[in-house]
Amino acid sequence: MFNFRKKLNNEELEQYKLNIVYRFSDCKYEEVINICDLILKFNPDDTDILYDKVRALVKLKKYKEALLICNKILETEPNTVDILENKVISLVELEKFQEAITVFDKIREIEPNNKFAREYEPFDIYLLDIGIVRPIFTPLNETS
DSSP, X not given: OOOTTSOOOHHHHHHHHHHHHHHHHTTOHHHHHXXXXXXXXXXXXXXXXXXXXXXXXXXXXXXXXXXXXXXXXXXXXXXXXXXXXXXXXXXXXXXXXXXXXXXXXXXXXXXXXXXXXXXOOHHHHHHHHTTOOOXXXXXXXXXX
16 A cells, blocks of 8 residues: 655656556546646646546546646646647636637637537537537537
């Protein structure tokens, strides 16, 4: 068992990070979150680990928690497109459509050729906002 009185050394940290990769590949998102929480006790600002936790939270549909962590990362790294994408997904699922459109526009501004920005339209978010239900985050080439 891990001794919480000592700090993680680089070898232990790399082992934990490798475990995160394995847990993601096995779709064991709760375990990913547990490992992330362990690492974050020693390094609360590790953006790579925070990002892994966000991804796991989104997979588990824990959008409020994911949004909090997205906002924390964006305080210091405001143009991190991967985090902005997860923020859009979380905002849409929390029905904060106008804010989601604003974040989506920022993704397009930062990285116009981004796959997320190319395949999805803020128009879909707008339709949800006005009460017209249509699958969100469906690639444009698959819509009818």
